[in-house]
Amino acid sequence: MANCKTAVSILQEHCARQGMTPIYNTISQEGLSHQPKFTINCTAGQTVGTGEGVSKKSAKQAAAEAVLQQWEVEIPKLDSVKAETVDPPNPVGQLQELVTFLGWRRPEYDEIEETGPPHDRSFVIGVTVGKFKEQGTDKSKRLAKRTAAKAMLEKIKALPPDTDPGIEPGTTKSKKKQAADAPAAKATGCSLQFAVGQNIDRLRNNPLNFPDAQSCQILQLIAVEQNFATRYIDLPEPGPNNQYQCLVELQTSPLAVCHGTGQRLDSAHATAARNALYYIKMMAQKPPDALIDIKDEFEPPSHKNPVQMLNEMTVTPLDFSMVDKSGPPHEPVYVMSIQLDGQIFTAEGKKKKEAKEAIARKALLTVFGIKSPDNDGLLYARTRPTPSVLYSTWSAQKALICANLIQNLIEAKLREVTLNDGQHRYLKYKVLAGIVQSDGEAVESLKVVCLATGTKCPLAEEPHTKGTIIHDCHAEVIARRCLKRYLMEQLLEYQKNPRSSVFDGGISGILQLKEGIRFHLYISCPPCGDASSFIKEERNMGHNDVHPGRGARGILRAKIKQGESTIPLTGKATAAPERLFTMTCSDKVASWNVLGIQGALLSHLIAPVYLSSVVLGMQYHPDHLPRALYGRLTDLPDLPRGYKLNKPLMVGTSRPSQCPFGASPVAKAPNFSINWIIDLDNIEVIKTDKGLKEDGSSSRVSQEKLFSTYMVIMNKFPSSKGQTTGGSIKQSPQRGSSSKKDKQGKGNVSKEKPQQNFKVGNTYREVKEKAEAYQECKKILKATFLSEGLGRWLERPKECDNFSIVPDQ
Template identity: 30%
Template sequence: MATNLPPCVISNRDPVSVLMEHGQTREVTVDFTECTRTGPAHNSRFHTAALVNGKRFAEGHGTSKKNAKKIAAELALDRLYKVASRNLSGANELVADRIENNEDENANDEPLSPAQKIKAMAKGVFELAEETQMIYYCKEKVVASFLMERCGQITVVALGTGNRSVLYQNLKTDGTCILQAHAEIVARRSFIRFLYNELNRFIDCETDAIFTLGTSGRLQLLDSVKFHLYISRPPCGDASAFPTIGSKDVRSKALRKQGVLRTLVADGEGAIPTDSILPAGHNGEERLRVMTCSDKICRWNVVGVQGALLSHLIEPIYLSKVVIGSYSGDQKEHVPRALFGRLQTGTLEEKIYNPYVVNEPSLYYPEDHDLDNYALNKSRQYSVVWTLGDDGVEVIDGIFGIKISGPTDMPYSAISKKHFFTLFHELCQKFGRRDLLGKSYLQIKDKASEYRRNQDVLYQHFVSKKLGTWCSVSENYDVDNFYL
């Protein structure tokens, strides 16, 4: 009897087609043995086997040739998925061993620089995550990873791919919708999930937990723990919105707009300054506006990457390094301004309240960046996300903002606001913070007074420097006013 398709495969797809696509995208041969027939004519059984790279992977038996081939493909996909999941569970160890043993075919005898090691770890773990996807969701995507450095050891703790945002007509306000399925944003949400896992490990008194109790009564990172961000290309918005070719007039007009805050235009059409009017869609309907990744990373360098909810329980967490895997033209000049340079004009640092700071992460561009792989074609609307500890990845449909498959059986995404709110309530009960229970998601965010105060100082800074007004999804679309 055939098994169900693995969670990486949409159930209404023909498993034979999925297996053949797996072979094409992974550049391995996929074939089936000639179908044989047994039994009497009125009750015949047909038999075939699926071959992957010449290896007999699974045998299928059915009442017709088509049925036997389908079952063989299902069994082969199931086996491939289980092997890939085991590899993903130990991804960091596998990749670290490969780097240590110099198994990269392009490697030389020179030791990797810190930035090269971060890039190698991020790419290696992503490739193992990609292997769990028989359908090639990851192709031609921006990739982002959060990495933890502890006592010199680098570990990928969260990753994400994608470059789409939900369409306005698909917007939901119950906390289940993923509004912005861009690599940096979903990777950061996966990282927040990692933090929830680590907070529970602290409560359980596990010896290698990354938190310790701070003087404020909140938890703080151990001094030996740092976090880095890898992005395969400069983030959308101010870091990459400027033409590198074209007439002098075109370049001059773009330069006048350097530094301004931008919002994304739905369905991958680019980014526009927040003070620009966004025309209605082709159907006359309103369009969603969300801030670009450049602007959000810039904000993380003031309010931290932990978010408003977790700021009730932990001190702000800042990035130590940002590594850009590839770039085009003069984008290298724009990245530092976009990510933290806009924070260094004026007196913002003097206005920020402790324990928050104006953070300036070290910025690296590995010398082996690959310009040939920079350009992105129009890609599928799917995003792939993974958090350390998962044995499979979650796939999100970016234009609908919904989970379509994943390692958990929850009906909504494990990186959704609704799931985070559930995890937050569980933590509050364990920490004895009953003052944070029974409120809406928005009320809990508003109650994070230190976080909110520094966020407001940052937004006022942007306005005072004529960089534009922050476009709040929460305020404009009322997506945070929900309860458990």
């Protein structure tokens, strides 16, 4: 007999036997209207289970299953066909998402015809997107609408990438002539970067000190001048404090969406418009190197106090000290001071907070040329900011502008590579990471070399010994793997044409990056582990760590299998090793700041490569991030020559990361990870539950493929004896360095070829262990963590690396 019992009915039976009733409560409802997500709690006695689903019914079933699993009750599989089928994706929602990210008008549906007898009706629904029209026929209006949307989806996907939705199919009239015939038509997809015009110049060169009520009007003036369309979208869900929420869509290139809230709908529109103007102001900035007579390069948000603004302008945490306290108990006077940029600033106030804000105002004006919010709430930059010594080439304001540009480049590249491949469903992400390359100080040289998404680790019961599975699918880890593949491709390019490669000759055959080449890591949110474990609320991001001395600060942590949580690696944490899998991203990035991002294999051929900056899309904290990424390792002993403790510039962008398709930092993470590498074909999709591609093959950034590419490279680096088998450069773990260039892994150019000291057939682990200087540095890193009481570095089983590759001859 077929089983027809669901988890809800099974739970109801068990509760009835124990004389209790399960209670279901709806916790939250998120997502878009056509793609909702419900979270429901089920309480049965002392047991609580939580479930999520696209409907309340499916979420209720998931919550009941969670309770039954805790009771260790077996849930039989449903034998009915309905239980085995999976609902197909809704074409109405897919069409809505596609046209939104293409910057086209929203689809419009019309009922065209209704025929047939009452018991067998037939409906015809038409859908219009711009000048394109399609129809769908079915037995209900809902199904007919889906049929029409599906037909329109197929039509749009078959169109050329540069199709204008405002042109009739088959029309041969040029776009210029159409523009002349219809001057009022709005062109979509215009770029705001370095835009010119009277209104946008006025916005660029002046602070946003006008009333909120004028924001919508000013935005419309700029939209008309720059020839792009705007659209306000009122969200049905209430925002914080039960306020109205609104989105304003700017049909620019890339497409931009800005958010606003308010006590009234018109004030929500005004807030969204002001945020849009701030975005346009940032995007329209001229290259920083060309800013000579322009005031107000960057307009800080008016809601930030001076201490927050100063924290964001500096790399190291602010250290205020109380110099004196005087006056009677009921009216004290505090004198505070701080040393910044080689200067000491002092101020007094009736409260410590007032004194700190007064100091911050002086420092902002003196060091950075910014006048902070006064009693009237206005702020502006009086002159071109004084170059900061906190970074060798960028001023603080230029760093912030470049951070915003890096964020925009990464997000635009994600949209480009997914939409060009017709795979817009992979735009969903919880964490996005990417690496941007720069050449010198010109912002025009910035280019995205790789990007990745992902937040999960695959569940592996036994160690994998072939190197095909990726054990960590977090975005920043995959992005680093992509960069290693990019560097390998650049080594192959070096053999063909050294001028077009990023590498140049170095010491004893070790190549080095060309002068001016830098890499910048972007992450849409703080890396998991120590950098994010103590961040509770985003509104507190600008304040110092109120408990910097707590023992939990800086502790090594490990990721939990198949989860997005971490667990400290101290005390009794390692008593349950089955829960532990790999080190957190905070710990891994910290190791990259010592070992370099090139890895052990490439250290045979190139000098250590370090990140120049780390850019966060949201939740940047001036204490937690520097501590996690290098502050824990300030007491490192002498390292082998060429290695150092790297302290990259850390910057938070001026707006949160744009999460498409309703994904957000609190949404459930997708079960896939994508990666893209410049000059390689298309995006690659990895299933995070397996660590393999969708077809079951290994990823191009897996250990197996990276090792195989490395062996190909070594065949192209013949030794002085003319051998062509894979090999390694003999590295000396000599400590210390004799020059500044040596500390950076650079030195005099040498044409000496790599000397090989191992044979074909060596395992992946053996090749890595022959990088003596790298392994010596790695031992020092782990010993430092252990000696500082921060925990023991988690080691993977040795058999995971015991595989070999036979290179093609």
